[in-house]
Amino acid sequence: MDVALGPAxxxxxxxxxxxxxxxxxxxxxxxxxxxxxxxxxVLRALRLAVPVLGDWAVLAxxxxxxxxLSACDTDGAPLxxxxxxxxxxxxxxGRIRRAGRPELLHSTPGAGSAAGLAGLIPDADLLAIAAGFxxxxxxxxxxxxxxxxxxxxxxxxxxxxxxTQADVALAEEFARHAAVTLDAARLYEERRHVVATLQASLxxxxxxxxxxxxxAACYRTAQERLDIGGDFYDVHGVPGDVSVVVGDVCGKGVxxxxxxxKARQTIKTAARFDRSxxxxxxxxxxxxYADRPDRFVxxxxxxxxxxxxxxxxxxxxAVAGHPAPLVLRGxxxxxxxxxxxxxxxxxxxxxxxxxxxxxxxxxxxxLYTDGVYEARGRDGLFGQERLRALLPPYAGASPExxxxxxxRRVMEHLDGRGHDDIALLAVRCGE
Numbered sequence: 001m002d003v004a005l006g007p008a009x010x011x012x013x014x015x016x017x018x019x020x021x022x023x024x025x026x027x028x029x030x031x032x033x034x035x036x037x038x039x040x041x042v043l044r045a046l047r048l049a050v051p052v053l054g055d056w057a058v059l060a061x062x063x064x065x066x067x068x069l070s071a072c073d074t075d076g077a078p079l080x081x082x083x084x085x086x087x088x089x090x091x092x093x094g095r096i097r098r099a100g101r102p103e104l105l106h107s108t109p110g111a112g113s114a115a116g117l118a119g120l121i122p123d124a125d126l127l128a129i130a131a132g133f134x135x136x137x138x139x140x141x142x143x144x145x146x147x148x149x150x151x152x153x154x155x156x157x158x159x160x161x162x163x164t165q166a167d168v169a170l171a172e173e174f175a176r177h178a179a180v181t182l183d184a185a186r187l188y189e190e191r192r193h194v195v196a197t198l199q200a201s202l203x204x205x206x207x208x209x210x211x212x213x214x215x216a217a218c219y220r221t222a223q224e225r226l227d228i229g230g231d232f233y234d235v236h237g238v239p240g241d242v243s244v245v246v247g248d249v250c251g252k253g254v255x256x257x258x259x260x261x262k263a264r265q266t267i268k269t270a271a272r273f274d275r276s277x278x279x280x281x282x283x284x285x286x287x288x289y290a291d292r293p294d295r296f297v298x299x300x301x302x303x304x305x306x307x308x309x310x311x312x313x314x315x316x317x318a319v320a321g322h323p324a325p326l327v328l329r330g331x332x333x334x335x336x337x338x339x340x341x342x343x344x345x346x347x348x349x350x351x352x353x354x355x356x357x358x359x360x361x362x363x364x365x366x367l368y369t370d371g372v373y374e375a376r377g378r379d380g381l382f383g384q385e386r387l388r389a390l391l392p393p394y395a396g397a398s399p400e401x402x403x404x405x406x407x408r409r410v411m412e413h414l415d416g417r418g419h420d421d422i423a424l425l426a427v428r429c430g431e
Contacts, residue, residue, distance in 0.1 A: 021170055024052055028174055032181040036188040042070045043078055045153070045178045053171050054155030055133045058121055061143075061151040061182070062087070062097050071126055082123045091119035092140055093152060100142040100149045102168055120154050134159035139168065141175045145183035153178065210427075211239050213304060213313065216399035218407050218424040220371075230256040231369045231423035236268055240306060243271050243280070246367035246425050247299040248322070255295075263288065263297050263344075277301040277318035278352040281344060285320070288345035296345040298322040300367050304359075304427065313359040313429045318352045320344045323368065323384065328402070330362030332392035361430025362396050371422035372406065377413040386413075399426035 028048050035041040042059050049057040058071045069082040088094050092103040105116050120140045121127045130138065136159050143151040153175050157163065163171075207215050217233050230249030237243050245267055249259045263284060270283035280301055288297065298321035307314045317325060321343025327335040337355040344350075359365060368387070375382040390409055394402055403424045410422060 024170075025173055025177065028177050032177055035181055036185050038182065038185045038189055039070075039081075041178075041181050041185050043072070045182070046070065046072055047076065049153060049155060049174065053153070053167075053174060054139070055158050055161075056130060056156045058126055058130075058154040058156075059151065059178075060093060060154065061186075062149065067093060067097075067122070067151075069121070069123055069126060071129070074129065074132070079126075082126065084122050087122065088119070091122065092116070093120055093122065096140055096142045096152045097149045100144050102142070102172065103140040104163055104168065105138045105140075106136070120152075130156045133157075136160060137162045139163050139171055141168070141171045143175050143179035143182060145179040150179060150183050150186070207235050210235070210242050210304070212306065212430070213242070214399050214428045215244065216403050216426050218403035218422070220407060220411075220419075220422040222371075222419060222421045230260055231371065231421040232260050232264055233367070233423050233425045234264055234267065235425075236271065237275065237304075241275055242304045243267075243275060243277070243301060244304065244367065244425055244427060245299060245301045246322070246369060246423055247297055248369045248421075248423075249297050250295055259288075259295050259297065262291070263299070267299075267301070275303050276354070277303050277316055278354045281318050281320045281341065281352045282350060285344045285350045286348075289348050292345075296321070296343045298343045298370075300325055302365065302367070302427075307358055312361060312363075315357045315359055315365060316354050317357060318354045320350075320352060323370075323373070324355070325365045325367045326388060326391065327357055327359070328364045328366065328391045328395055330360065330395055332395040334388045334391050336388070359427075359429035362428075363430075364395075364397075364399060364402060364426055364428040366391070366402060366406070367425040368406070369421065369423040371420040372410055372424070375410045375414050375419050375422075377415055377417060382410055382413045399428045402426040402428075 031044055031048060032041060035044065046057050046059055058069055061068045065087065066083060066085045067087045069084065071079050073079055092105065096103055103120060105120060117138055118127060120138050121130055133156055136157050138154060138156050140152050140154045142149040143153060153171065155171060207217060215235055230251060232247050234245045235242065247263060249256045249263060266284050266287045267280055270280045281299060300319045300322040302325060303316040305314050317337055317339060318341060319339045320341040324337045324339040337357055339353065339355050341352045342350050373382055373384045373387055390406065394405055403426050406424055407422065
């Protein structure tokens with residue numbers, strides 16, 4: 001390997017940055033690291049850039065054909081972001097987005113100069129703030145992540161100042177640090193939005209009104225994880241004949257979401273032909289087993305109809321690998337129907353048994369997923385015994401209160417520890 005030699009015969013030393021620049025970049029890395037909020041990261045980057053890289057700065061984030069510009073006022077207070085829907089390809093910002101190379105503009109009096117600066121700061125109000133510094137030079141450097149420019153940093157220096165090659169190199173190094181953090185934050189926020197949207201689509205956005213009954217539900221996604229959960233609940237039917245369902249799909253993520261959607265839709269379709277919980281679970285098992293027998297679902301399903309004598313509600317219940325609902329009587333006693341059933345999707349031609357429970361006015365029924373009883377706190381699992389012991393004082397309470405109390409007690413038991421998805425659905429008779 002050829003090595004360049006210096007005057008004394010030794011290797012030519014590589015140029016090093018001044019210690020002040022190194023300390024600046026180290027501080028940038030430290031302050032930007034770990035942020036997963038785009039707006040907070042943008043503002044932090046702007047405040048770090050001034051005054052080292054310029055007297056004032058704008059941070060541009062590209063989106064589609066447009067760009068969003070963020071800046072602070074001369075006192076450092078954040079300004080509202082400005083969205084420019086279409087960025088001219090032949091503008092300075094357009095060239096940065098296309099090629100990623102820095103753009104350095106010298107400010108001179110005249111309309112032509114103003115037009116050029118507008119190519120880096122395409123907003124009249126922001127351009128006016130920049131002009132207030134008595135512009136000498138405006139530098140734009142690309143924020144490049146994963147091989148493409150995600151944005152640009154535009155730094156402004158006032159009259160009597162300018163940018164050397166070393167200044168441009170420092171700005172580019174700053175931009176590399178900012179780009180990585182901003183890209184991670186954008187990906188995180190985009191994924192969180194996708195997860196929230198998909199998760200919401202897998203549960204009914206609003207529970208229907210059911211004559212003679214009051215229904216409430218609660219859902220808390222898993223903590224310390226940004227995954228699409230597999231728990232679901234549903235309420236559907238016609239007046240006088242309603243099905244309530246709570247289920248848990250194996251796994252997390254997109255595959256679990258697909259299976260959740262398929263399970264919910266299959267249950268609703270099967271109920272149109274036969275609202276018997278046993279028939280619904282058998283149909284669900286046939287569909288899921290034929291599709292992919294290595295993915296399973298646990299379900300508790302109840303059919304609610306007026307009792308034959310008109311006094312109360314008859315609940316016909318079936319379960320598939322899922323705990324039976326708890327029945328909280330008006331006198332505070334708690335009952336659990338004795339029911340068993342193989343989880344759905346792992347064996348062919350399954351049949352399920354049913355149990356009938358008469359709900360009198362004031363009685364309530366609680367359906368829940370394993371995120372409740374498997375919640376692990378300092379003294380072990382929350383457990384089903386603890387759940388049963390929690391309910392008696394709330395006899396006669398609204399279903400909303402039941403869901404809220406159970407969720408709150410589970411979270412207190414966890415005491416900040418991670419947990420699985422939690423789904424609760426409560427029905428009270430006689431409303």
